[in-house]
Amino acid sequence: MGSLVNYIYILSGALFILSLKWMNSPVTARRGTLAGEAGMFLAIGGTLLTHHHNWEWILAALFIGTAIGVPIAYIMPMTAVPQRTAMSHACGALAAALVGTAEYYQRQPHASTELVGFVMVALVIETLLGFLTFTGSLMAMGKLQEILPSRPLVYKNQNATNFVLFAIALALGVRIILVPTDTWIFPVFAGLSLLFGVLLILPIGGADMPTVIALLNSYAGLSACAMGFALDNKLLVIAGALDGSSGLILSIIMCKAMNRSFTNVLFGAFGQIQTSAGKTEQRPHRSASAEEAAAVLEAASSVIIIPGYGLAVAQAQHKIRDLFDSLMKRGIDVKFAIHPVAGRMPGHMNVLLAEADIPYDRLIEMDEINGEFPQCDVALVIGANDVTNPAARTDKASPIYGMPILDVDKAHTVMVIKRSMSPGFAGIDNDLYYMDKTLMLFGDAKAFVSEIIKELPAAVGA
C-alpha cells in the first residue's frame, strides 16, 4: 500500500500540471478545472487509503469544509471575487501554518532525531509564511470588502518598525531551528508572524491590490511547498511550487503594468506622499447629457469601451452589455480595452464582462488595442482613471510617469462617465478630462448607461 500511494501522488502531480496547461485558452480551460479536481480527488483518496487513524475526525472536517465551500462558490457575486480569493488565500495559509504547528509539537518529544536540520528549517518557513499570509489575506479581504478603509494606512517610521519586527521574527525562527527544544519560542514566533502579516498590508492601497493578492497567492503556495519538505512529500512540493510560481508571474505582470517594483508596491504607500500639491485651480472641461452622449455614439462607426474598478463598484456590467448589444445591432463596432491592472485582481474586468455575457473575443488586451485608438471614433471610459492618464507618457514629474496606459486620448472623441471631477484613487489629476475632444458625463455608471440606452433611438428594423 505504501508504494501505491506514491504512484497515485505522481499521477495527481501530472494532473495538476495539465490542469494549469489547459488554462492557456478559454476553449480548454474547463477541462483544466476537471483535471485539477481529479488530481485533488486522487491525492486525498490515496492519502486516506493508507492512513487509518482518526477517520471520524478527518471525515467530519472534510464534510464541514464542503458544507461551507459549496454555498460560497455559488452565492458569491462576481464583483466579490477578489474578496473571495483573498479569503481563500487566508484559509489555505492557515491550514499550512496549523499543520506546521501541529508537526512541531507532535515531534517535540523526539526532537533530537526528528526536528533536526532541514526539517526544522522547512517547518519554520512553513509557519512563518503561513501565519503572515493568513492575517495579511484577512486584511486584504477586509480592505476589498471595505470593512477596513481601503486607503493606505501610514504612520511614522512604518517601514523601520516593520523591518525590526520581521528581523526579530526571523531571529526567533533561527533560534528554534538551532534549539528546537525551546518550546516557549514557538508561540512568540507564531504571534510575530501573525502581527507582521497585518502590518505588511496596512500601507497597501486599493489600487495595489492586484499585485498584493498575487503575491499572497505565491506565499500560500510556498508555504504548502515548505510543508512538503517538512513531511517529505513530493506532491506537496510540486503543487506548492506550481502555485508559488503562478503567484510570482502574476505579481510580476501587475508590477510591470504599473511600472513599479515589488519594493515600491510593498513599502511605497502609493499616492500618500504627494497630496496633489497645489493643483487645485479649476480648469475648464465640457460636460454632456445622456441625450448628447447617445447622439455621439449613434453617429460613430467604432467604439472602444474602457472599463475600470468603478464599473465593478456600480455593478454596471449588465447595463453595459445592453449598451453593447444595441450598438452592435446598429452595425457599430464595439470593443473593450482591458488594462492589466484594471479592477482589484488580475483579470477582474474580464470575469465581470464575461458574466454579463459579453463575448470574450471583444475583450482586447492593452498592447493589442492601443494601435486602434487613433482610428476609433468614440472611446467611452467607465470607472477607469489612472490607466487612461496621458501624464504617464508625457509628464516626468507625475507619480505615474512611465506606467503603460491605454492611449484613450488618441481617439477622435472621448467620453468619460464619472461621478464628479474629483481626482482618482492615487490623487492625480487626469489631463484627459480637460481636452477639447473630451465630454464628461457626470453620474453613476449604471444609471448613466441606462439613460444612454433609453436615449438611443430605436434601431432600424428592430
Next chain:
Amino acid sequence: MPSNLEMGLYVFMLATFVGLEVIRRVSPLLHTPLMSLTNAISAISVVGAILVISNDEATTLSKVLGFIAITAASTNIVSGFLITDRMLKMFKRREERK
C-alpha cells in the same frame, strides 16, 4: 543515494520551472480563474493535515489543529474548483451566445 532534501530540491526546482513556463502561456483573459484554480490546488496542504491527524501518536492538540486545517483546506478546495468552473462557463465566443 541522494538525501530526501536533495530529492525534494530537485522536484522543487523542476516544478517551479514547469510552473513558470506553463503559467506564462495563460491568456490574461483568464487570470482571475487561474488564480482561483491555483488556490484550490495549493489547498493540497489538506494531505499534510490528514497525515498529521492520522498519525497514531497524534495528540489532542494536533488533532484539533489538524481538524481546523482540514476544514479550512477543504473549504478552499471545494469553493475554489466550483467557482473557477462557474467563471469559466461564462466565457463565451460570439457564436456561442444564444
